[in-house]
Amino acid sequence: MNLEAIMDYMPQLLKGLETTLELTFASLFSGLALAVVFTLILSLRFKPLEWLVKAQILLFTGTPLLVQIFLIYYGPAQFKGLQDSFLWPLLSEPWFCALLALALNSAAYSTQLFKGAVDAVPAGDWEAALALGMNKRQTLIRIVLPHAFRRALPAYGNEMILVMKGTSLASTITLMDLMGYADRLNARTYDTLTVFTLAGVIYLTMTGIMTLVIRIMERRALAFSN
Amino acid sequence: MAVLFFNATLMTLGLALSSLILGLILATVFALLELGRFRILRYLTTTMVTVLRGLPEILVVFFIYFGSSHAIFLLTDEYIEVSPFTAGTIALGLIYAAYASQTIRGALMAVNKGQTEAAKALGIHTRRSFIRIVVPQAWRHALPGLGNQWLVLLKDTALVALIGSTELLHQAQMLSSKTFEPFTWYSVAAVIYLVITLISQKLLNSMKAKASQHERVVTA
Numbered sequence: 001m002n003l004e005a006i007m008d009y010m011p012q013l014l015k016g017l018e019t020t021l022e023l024t025f026a027s028l029f030s031g032l033a034l035a036v037v038f039t040l041i042l043s044l045r046f047k048p049l050e051w052l053v054k055a056q057i058l059l060f061t062g063t064p065l066l067v068q069i070f071l072i073y074y075g076p077a078q079f080k081g082l083q084d085s086f087l088w089p090l091l092s093e094p095w096f097c098a099l100l101a102l103a104l105n106s107a108a109y110s111t112q113l114f115k116g117a118v119d120a121v122p123a124g125d126w127e128a129a130l131a132l133g134m135n136k137r138q139t140l141i142r143i144v145l146p147h148a149f150r151r152a153l154p155a156y157g158n159e160m161i162l163v164m165k166g167t168s169l170a171s172t173i174t175l176m177d178l179m180g181y182a183d184r185l186n187a188r189t190y191d192t193l194t195v196f197t198l199a200g201v202i203y204l205t206m207t208g209i210m211t212l213v214i215r216i217m218e219r220r221a222l223a224f225s226n
Numbered sequence: 227m228a229v230l231f232f233n234a235t236l237m238t239l240g241l242a243l244s245s246l247i248l249g250l251i252l253a254t255v256f257a258l259l260e261l262g263r264f265r266i267l268r269y270l271t272t273t274m275v276t277v278l279r280g281l282p283e284i285l286v287v288f289f290i291y292f293g294s295s296h297a298i299f300l301l302t303d304e305y306i307e308v309s310p311f312t313a314g315t316i317a318l319g320l321i322y323a324a325y326a327s328q329t330i331r332g333a334l335m336a337v338n339k340g341q342t343e344a345a346k347a348l349g350i351h352t353r354r355s356f357i358r359i360v361v362p363q364a365w366r367h368a369l370p371g372l373g374n375q376w377l378v379l380l381k382d383t384a385l386v387a388l389i390g391s392t393e394l395l396h397q398a399q400m401l402s403s404k405t406f407e408p409f410t411w412y413s414v415a416a417v418i419y420l421v422i423t424l425i426s427q428k429l430l431n432s433m434k435a436k437a438s439q440h441e442r443v444v445t446a
Contacts, residue, residue, distance in 0.1 A: 062420040064384035067395055067412060074402060075409035168282035172388060179284060192296040196289045200281050207280035
């Protein structure tokens with residue numbers, strides 16, 4: 001590993017950083033939005049929807065993310081009807097498929113976290129809100145959920161890092177993210193140790209920054225407690 | 227087809243179990259080093275664990291698989307390929323150990339110090355008291371965490387498909403390109419993963435129940 005090689009490889013790897021970051025934030029954002037809706041459905045026990053959410057969680061937490069990505073990207077080609085439909089431009093787009101898989105995967109894990117946090121809110125909070133004349137839905141949205149989301153923040157921080165690491169799998173469906181460029185560079189130069197070490201350094205820097213940001217968010221969100 | 231998937235399932239389970247065994251051994255070593263007396267080893271272990279947890283799993287797998295051949299080439303000038311199974315086991319074992327060592331460390335610290343002191347007062351040798359008194363109690367604390375990480379490990383074995391080991395995902399890939407029925411075969415693989423996960427969860431629950439059968443039940 002010499003300096004010249006590093007100076008040569010680094011700019012090539014950093015070209016993939018934008019895709020990695022975009023995919024991370026887009027998946028986290030859509031995953032979070034879905035997870036909030038799913039948590040509401042589970043907490044309010046909307047009957048048919050509740051079963052659907054439970055099935056979604058079982059499916060997406062019980063199978064590997066890579067299988068989900070392959071199923072979503074390669075799967076639809078089997079159906080002629082889908083290929084002729086308006087969905088095809090989206091489903092043949094690797095970026096969209098990676099986003100869809102990552103968002104659904106993250107939504108499943110996040111819903112588990114949030115539902116656990118909702119269940120952990122002390123019964124006294126519910127009773128106090130009911131005694132003040134609030135109904136179940138008001139209590140959930142105004143009292144319980146804000147409390148639960150704050151409590152779930154440390155665990156959600158881990159989930160954010162898992163999603164960032166998970167975006168690297170998008171390189172397997174031809175998306176040129178950081179891992180995609182690392183792969184290409186490795187295949188071209190055979191300088192495996194240097195290339196993957198540099199890619200690792202970039203990923204570690206991102207994990208480090210995310211950990212710091214999450215810690216600051218936690219401190220803010222839980223500032224009132226203890 | 228059934229035979230192919232049966233073999234692939236065995237391969238997935240073999241990968242997962244051998245990674246688990248390697249991972250548990252490494253995790254125990256990491257945990258003891260981190261709790262140990264040598265400051266340099268403590269820092270080195272913490273750094274390694276942090277690095278392993280901060281990297282995408284696919285990068286670790288590729289690093290070990292392609293990197294080991296590269297390293298052997300640099301050292302001996304000979305091109306020797308490491309088998310996907312071996313490379314996968316080492317990579318997944320290391321990743322498992324990075325997470326599990328923290329669980330084991332926490333579990334060991336959660337055992338009340340009075341237990342070791344009481345054993346000492348009874349004249350039980352340090353090593354014996356560690357194995358007979360501390361470990362069984364720590365096991366109870368560690369089991370839920372280790373079980374969750376096993377479920378993660380099981381799913382991470384799919385990554386070894388990318389370096390060419392014929393496990394479930396790779397089998398589905400090969401059949402898909404042969405029959406042009408990707409949805410069917412990836413679904414079959416997904417269902418098998420799901421079944422293994424569900425069986426694992428059942429087993430873990432009964433292990434947890436067994437491990438905590440002596441615990442005092444506090445009823446409100």
